[in-house]
Amino acid sequence: MRLKSFVVSIVAVFLPVAAYGQSGPGDDPMSLQGDDGQWVLPAKNYAATRFSTLNKITPENVTHLKVAWSMSTGTNQGHEGAPLVVGTTMYVHSSYPNNIFAIDLAKDGAIKWKYTPKQDNRAVPVACCDLVNRGLNYSHGKILMSTLDAQVIALDANTGKELWKVKNGDPTKGETITSAGLVVKDKYIVGISGGEFGVRGHVTAYDINSGKKVWRAYSTGPDEELMLAPDFNAANPHYGQKGLGTSTWQGDAWKRGGGTTWGWYSYDPTLNLFYYSTGNPGTWNPDQRPGDNKWSMTIWARDPDTGMAHWGYQMTPHDAWDYDGVNESILADLTIAGKKVQALVHFDRNGFGYTLDRTNGTLLVAEPFAAVNWAKSIDKKTGRPVEDITKRTKQGTVTKDICPNAMGGKDQQPAAFSPKTGLFYVPTNNMCMDYEATEVKYTAGAPYVGANVLMKPGPGGQLGELIAWDATTGKKVWGIKEQQPAWGGVLATTTDVVFYGTMDGWFKAVHAKTGKILWKHKVGSGIIGAPMTFLGPNKKQYVAVYSGVGGWFGLPVSLDLPPNDPYAALGAVGLAYKNGLDKATTKGGTVYVFELE
Amino acid sequence: MTRQAIIARWLAGVAVLLCAHAGRAVADEAKQLQVCGDPNNLPFSNEKLEGIENKIADVIAKDLGMTVAYTWWPHQRGLVKRVLNTGHCDVMLGIPKGYDPVLWTKSYYRTGYVLAYRKDRGLKVRTLDDPLLKKLKIGVQVNTPPHDALGKRGIVGDNVVGYQLMFDSNFHAEDYPGKLVEDLIAGSIDVALVWGPIAGYFAKKKAAPLELVLLEDKPESGNRFAFDISMGVRKGNQELKGKLEEALARRHDEIKHILDDFGVPLLPAAEEKARGNGAR
Numbered sequence: 001m002r003l004k005s006f007v008v009s010i011v012a013v014f015l016p017v018a019a020y021g022q023s024g025p026g027d028d029p030m031s032l033q034g035d036d037g038q039w040v041l042p043a044k045n046y047a048a049t050r051f052s053t054l055n056k057i058t059p060e061n062v063t064h065l066k067v068a069w070s071m072s073t074g075t076n077q078g079h080e081g082a083p084l085v086v087g088t089t090m091y092v093h094s095s096y097p098n099n100i101f102a103i104d105l106a107k108d109g110a111i112k113w114k115y116t117p118k119q120d121n122r123a124v125p126v127a128c129c130d131l132v133n134r135g136l137n138y139s140h141g142k143i144l145m146s147t148l149d150a151q152v153i154a155l156d157a158n159t160g161k162e163l164w165k166v167k168n169g170d171p172t173k174g175e176t177i178t179s180a181g182l183v184v185k186d187k188y189i190v191g192i193s194g195g196e197f198g199v200r201g202h203v204t205a206y207d208i209n210s211g212k213k214v215w216r217a218y219s220t221g222p223d224e225e226l227m228l229a230p231d232f233n234a235a236n237p238h239y240g241q242k243g244l245g246t247s248t249w250q251g252d253a254w255k256r257g258g259g260t261t262w263g264w265y266s267y268d269p270t271l272n273l274f275y276y277s278t279g280n281p282g283t284w285n286p287d288q289r290p291g292d293n294k295w296s297m298t299i300w301a302r303d304p305d306t307g308m309a310h311w312g313y314q315m316t317p318h319d320a321w322d323y324d325g326v327n328e329s330i331l332a333d334l335t336i337a338g339k340k341v342q343a344l345v346h347f348d349r350n351g352f353g354y355t356l357d358r359t360n361g362t363l364l365v366a367e368p369f370a371a372v373n374w375a376k377s378i379d380k381k382t383g384r385p386v387e388d389i390t391k392r393t394k395q396g397t398v399t400k401d402i403c404p405n406a407m408g409g410k411d412q413q414p415a416a417f418s419p420k421t422g423l424f425y426v427p428t429n430n431m432c433m434d435y436e437a438t439e440v441k442y443t444a445g446a447p448y449v450g451a452n453v454l455m456k457p458g459p460g461g462q463l464g465e466l467i468a469w470d471a472t473t474g475k476k477v478w479g480i481k482e483q484q485p486a487w488g489g490v491l492a493t494t495t496d497v498v499f500y501g502t503m504d505g506w507f508k509a510v511h512a513k514t515g516k517i518l519w520k521h522k523v524g525s526g527i528i529g530a531p532m533t534f535l536g537p538n539k540k541q542y543v544a545v546y547s548g549v550g551g552w553f554g555l556p557v558s559l560d561l562p563p564n565d566p567y568a569a570l571g572a573v574g575l576a577y578k579n580g581l582d583k584a585t586t587k588g589g590t591v592y593v594f595e596l597e
Numbered sequence: 598m599t600r601q602a603i604i605a606r607w608l609a610g611v612a613v614l615l616c617a618h619a620g621r622a623v624a625d626e627a628k629q630l631q632v633c634g635d636p637n638n639l640p641f642s643n644e645k646l647e648g649i650e651n652k653i654a655d656v657i658a659k660d661l662g663m664t665v666a667y668t669w670w671p672h673q674r675g676l677v678k679r680v681l682n683t684g685h686c687d688v689m690l691g692i693p694k695g696y697d698p699v700l701w702t703k704s705y706y707r708t709g710y711v712l713a714y715r716k717d718r719g720l721k722v723r724t725l726d727d728p729l730l731k732k733l734k735i736g737v738q739v740n741t742p743p744h745d746a747l748g749k750r751g752i753v754g755d756n757v758v759g760y761q762l763m764f765d766s767n768f769h770a771e772d773y774p775g776k777l778v779e780d781l782i783a784g785s786i787d788v789a790l791v792w793g794p795i796a797g798y799f800a801k802k803k804a805a806p807l808e809l810v811l812l813e814d815k816p817e818s819g820n821r822f823a824f825d826i827s828m829g830v831r832k833g834n835q836e837l838k839g840k841l842e843e844a845l846a847r848r849h850d851e852i853k854h855i856l857d858d859f860g861v862p863l864l865p866a867a868e869e870k871a872r873g874n875g876a877r
Contacts, residue, residue, distance in 0.1 A: 251755035283759075285740060287748035395745050440695040440824065443673050444774065445641040446762055446792040447693035447824045448741045561678070 027140045029183060030269060032086070037535035039085045042135045042180040043414060044532065047331035048266035050416035051492045052533045056541035057596060058495040062509045062519045064597040068542060069109050070524075073589035074099055077558050078528050078550015080412060081135030081180055082489070083591055085534040085544075086157065091138070092591050095550065096124065096131035096148045102160060106537040109593075113160030123149035123171035130550040130558055132528075134264070134412070135180035137188060139208055144188045146177040152190050152206055164211035168192065168204055175199050182265035184274055184304040187214055191261030191276065195324070198256030198282035201296075205307060215307035219259025219278040219295050221245045226295065229308040235360035239313050239383055240294060248291040257289075258282035259296040263326030264414055268342075271359060273301040273310060275331070275344060279324035285395050292317040297325040299346055299354075301361060311361035313383060316350050320393045321374060322406035323350040328414045329358075330424065336364055336472045345471040347415055347426050349408025350385075352378055355471045367474025369467060370409030370428050371458040374402055393435045405433035405455050406571070407485070407552055414530055415469075416490040416498070421512050423477055424469040425498050427486035429553075430458035433571065455571040463579055466490070466500055468515060478515035484581060485553050489530025491543070501527025501545050503554055504584035507592070523547040523592050526554060526585040540595055548589035549581075558587045629666040630658040633676060633686040636669040638774070640798035640859050641691055644669060649794065650690035652855045653705075660844040681831055688837065692829040699829030702838050705845045706856055707864040708793040709811045709823035710743050713781060716806040722788060723810055725750060725820075736777045736786035738762040742822055743790035743812065749819070758786055775799040781807070797860030809862050823864055 032038055033045040036053045044050050057065065073079065073094035084091040089112065090103040097119055102112040124131065137144040142163060143155040150169030155162060169175030174194040181190035187205040195201070201219035206212065217227040226245045233239045246254050259278040267274040281289060281296035297316040302309045316323050327347055334343045334355070344358035351372035355365035366378035374392070375385035391402045407429055415426040434454040440447050457463055464486035468477040488501035496512035503526040509519040526549030533543045550558035556576040563577040576582070632654050635642040642648035644667075646655075651665075658665045668686040670676055677698040680686060694704045714720045722729055725746050735752070737744045739759040747757060760777040774792075778799035781789040789796065793811065800807040814823035828845070830837045845852070856863060 250753040251757065253753075256759075283739060285745070285748070287745060288739075288753060290751075290753060395748075440693045440697070442693055442696050444762055445635070445638055445672060445691060446738065446741065446774075446795070447696070448762070449745075449821055 029137070029139050030185070032138075038087065039082070039532045039534050040138050041084075042081060042137065042182070043264060043266065043328065046267040046269060048264060048328050048414070049330055049332065049419070049492075050414060050490060050530065050532075051418050051494070053494045054533050054535065054541045055493070055495045057493065057497055057533075057543065059497055059511050059518055061596055062497055065509065065519055065521070065543070065594045066597050067521070068593045068595040070590050070592045071101070071103070071109065073101070073546075073548070073591060075548075075589045076587045077131040077548070077589070078554055079546035079548030079589045080132045080528050080530070080551065082530045082532040082546070083544055084136055084138055085532070086138050088537045089157070090544070091136050091143055091157075093133055093136050093145070094589050095133060095548065098133050098145070098147050100136065100143065100145065100155070100160070102157070115155060115160040117145075117147050117151060117153055117165075119147055119151070120149040120171050123176050130552065130555050132178050132550060133180075134178060137181060137183040139183040139188075142208060144181070144183055144208060146179065146181055146190050148176050148178065150175050150177045150192065152177075152181075152188065152211070154188075154208060154211060166206060166211045166213070169194070169199075173199065177262075179262045180264070182267060182274065183208060184267050187304060189265060189274065189304060191263070193260050193262040195258040195260040195279045195282060198258060199260055200255060200257055201259035201261050201278050203261050203276060203302070203307075205304065217302060217307045217309065218245070219261065219298070220249070220254040220257035220293075227302070227307045227309055229303070229310050232309055233311050233361065235362055236311065236313070236383070238381075239311070239361065240292075244292070244294040248294045250290060253283075253289050256282045257293065257296065259298070261326065263324075263412060264328035266329050266331050267304065268331055268358060271342075272303055272305070273358070274304045275299065275301055275329040275358065277325045277327065277329065277346070279326045280319050280322050286318060286320040286393070287395050290318075293319065297323065299325065299329055299344070299356065299361070301358065313356065313361045313363065315348050315352070315354065315385075317384060321350070321402060323348065323404075323408055325349065327410060327412065330415060330417050331358055332417050332419070332471070334422070334472050343471065345417070345424055347410045347424075347428075347469075349404070349410065350374070351404045351409035353426075353469060353471065353474055354378075355474070365471060365474040368409070369426060369469055369476065371403040371430060371432065372409065397435070399435040401432055401434065403432040403458055404429060405431040406453060407431060407455070411485075411487060411552065413487050413528065414489040416492040418492040418494075418496075418498075418512055420494055421468075421496065422470070422472075423512065424471055425490045425492055425500070425512070426467050426469050427488060427490055427500055428465050428467055429485040429487075430460065430463055430465055431485065431575065432456050432458050453571040455575040457575070457579070463575070464502070466510070466515075468512070480510060480515050480517065484526070484579065484584065487551055487553055488527040488545075491531040491533060493533065499531040499543060499545070501529065501531065501547070503528065503549055503581060505547065505549075507531070507545055507594075521594070524590050525549045525588045526557070526581070528554060542593050542595050544591060544593045546589065546591055549585050549587055554581065557582050557585065628663050630654065630661065630663045631685075631687040632665055632667050633680050633689045634667040634669055635672040638672060640794055641672070649855060649859050649861070653852055654690055656848050656851050656855070657841065657844045660848055661840060681829070684831075687830060687834065688841065689829040691826055694825040694827040696829060700832045700834060700838055701827040701829050702842050702845065704825030704827045704866055705849070705852055706861070707823060707825045707866045708861055709814060709864055710741065711791060711793045711796045711862060712743075712810045712812055713778070713789045713791060713796050713800070713807050714787060715781065715784070716808050718787065720788070720808075724813065730788070732756065733787035734758065734785075735788050735790065736760055736780055737790040738777065738792065741790070741792070742820070746820055747790070778807075779803070793862045794859065797862050801860035811862055811864060825866065
């Protein structure tokens with residue numbers, strides 16, 4: 001039955017792709033996302049579940065997985081995200097300079113075309129934490145991509161020819177793009193990175209046919225620029241409504257207010273709402289920006305056609321820890337206390353796992369999924385954290401043992417949801433930090449007194465854990481401890497096989513119900529990418545994942561940073577070397593494709 | 598994401614460094630003082646050798662019977678890690694004493710952050726506690742001690758204009774350090790809180806009638822505005838540290854002359870202060 005429907009959709013898809021330029025409704029990711037033979041969206045589907053109904057690989061036969069083929073991407077920085085498979089073509093992306101390869105799966109992996117965008121290399125030194133890119137989008141015969149230097153580009157999926165390109169930001173002002181964005185109907189919605197330079201965050205929709213900017217909604221500033229709908233937060237007025245994008249800042253600080261948008265996006269076609277969230281407020285020092293600093297650290301729900309926001313929920317008001325709120329929001333229909341809920345589940349850097357009603361933002365569950373001590377709980381009535389004031393950082397003050405650390409209880413690594421088990425599979429970090437006042441710092445000829453961040457292992461000593469999470473109660477069901485932070489994404493399948501990769505280079509298959517490790521394979525470099533699965537032209541099920549260590553924690557290895565400064569890379573160097581990451585893996589980008597023997 | 602970008606200038610700078618390193622291999626290293634210089638950051642240093650540190654490097658090298666050889670790298674992210682510690686150069690000039698990534702010499706001058714305004718404005722502001730500061734338009738280098746001090750006093754409103762200290766001559770030429778002082782002279786801000794050598798140099802260069810008030814240094818109450826300035830060498834390089842300290846002592850007067858020439862507002866150095874009042 002499943003196989004039959006796949007064959008039908010392949011035909012439906014294939015004709016339009018061949019006759020590019022005359023694409024039909026079958027070439028829309030809205031319909032393609034339902035075909036599990038393909039993987040056409042960054043997170044598999046608009047709900048961002050990273051769940052596949054492909055069933056040929058099972059807990060019983062997964063031990064027979066072997067490498068079918070692999071290919072170098074030609075770059076050595078970290079590789080996040082996943083390749084796409086549309087029809088019989090796989091689209092592979094790399095870290096900067098963002099090489100794209102179209103690979104013909106019907107012809108033994110022959111390269112159909114290769115494309116490398118011309119980029120302004122001034123983007124390189126302003127990129128915060130490794131030169132990553134989180135992937136591509138596909139729609140109507142086009143590959144849509146963003147580049148480190150903040151260009152947005154549409155390519156002909158069949159030839160790799162540029163169809164249009166526009167500038168979404170200026171790298172000389174610190175603006176870069178690392179996120180994949182999301183194509184919704186005839187628009188490609190993209191974000192911006194650069195919070196450490198006080199970049200004012202926004203999401204922008206471009207017409208996929210012309211590249212014309214349709215709307216841009218900011219994270220901070222006046223209501224018109226925030227694009228608030230008249231019913232904004234009507235169901236939860238206590239979250240805040242009008243005027244707060246400026247009034248929760250002093251003076252014009254909102255203009256440099258951060259709230260960048262470098263994470264993963266999702267979309268509910270029935271509600272016609274797309275979901276994304278914003279990063280930390282600028283500037284770095286919280287003393288300089290008294291107030292809640294809205295709408296940094298916020299989960300947003302917007303109409304993709306107009307850009308107007310219908311609700312917004314700020315998780316970490318007046319951030320003092322760098323808990324960017326940008327992680328993915330997974331859309332799942334759950335039953336909570338006997339009631340069916342259209343839920344949105346989000347595992348935040350701040351260590352809390354949030355379950356919200358995605359129709360209006362109402363907070364249903366908020367429980368820590370990692371070691372957390374900056375807040376005791378989240379007050380359900382107000383939606384605000386109940387802070388431990390002794391863990392709030394302050395310029396010139398030493399604050400020890402704050403959990404989680406600035407990398408968060410979870411960073412960009414996306415979780416998966418299995419409707420079959422009802423569980424979320426979440427790659428997490430287990431790290432804490434000390435804020436240390438230092439005697440003296442120095443830049444550009446002038447001294448100042450600054451803080452250093454010292455990263456350290458969380459309780460138990462391991463730095464990571466893959467957990468299974470029940471979002472209806474906010475409870476962990478099982479966990480697999482990892483020596484390194486679990487910085488790779490997760491794939492769940494209907495046969496109860498869950499795949500994930502580790503920074504020390506192990507690609508693992510585990511049982512969705514028990515967490516039992518079923519199979520593992522060591523790849524060429526640590527994994528910070530997200531696994532995906534598809535059917536090949538021969539109808540075999542394949543699983544693919546990027547290998548290529550990097551990201552914030554992996555930067556010391558991907559850049560060969562010397563081990564003698566524990567505070568370098570914002571504290572990553574000390575802990576990465578102490579924890580043996582440099583002895584566990586080396587750098588280098590490769591896409592690996594696995595099949596059953 | 599976040600914080601000071603980490604990638605630094607490594608990719609852009611590697612070619613320059615390779616050249617510098619190759620040049621160094623063939624030179625008579627014993628006769629060269631290998632200085633880590635900022636290529637474009639007056640008043641401190643530039644490639645035309647017009648800065649305070651360029652002049653002082655010449656004096657010290659001459660005293661030691663050496664010539665100066667530069668490795669150019671902005672005095673920003675990655676300098677110690679990628680340039681000093683990797684041996685491309687041996688000494689940084691003008692770093693604050695206590696800057697812990699390096700081994701620092703005895704200090705050779707002491708200066709501080711100043712509060713500056715046009716003399717013709719009729720202002721009499723002497724401290725950050727003056728209530729007038731809530732009304733005046735203040736230009737301040739962001740994330741510096743006076744910026745923090747304003748935050749602690751609740752002066753964070755519309756009247757505070759931030760200027761970048763993380764000036765980058767490659768990418769943000771318009772943000773060069775003198776901009777703050779030029780805006781003060783032009784009158785678009787009423788007062789400036791700025792690192793003393795920068796204020797002194799640009800005021801002198803523009804022959805502007807500026808009042809420079811050194812902020813009172815009270816480290817015990819979290820208002821640390823004055824710093825002793827040293828040279829920095831790689832940790833463990835006691836030999837060079839010793840040589841530099843001897844030369845600095847011998848050339849004390851010449852160095853003082855250079856600092857005066859550049860309009861650096863000087864405070865008594867820690868050692869002189871101890872002799873002067875015995876308090877510290």
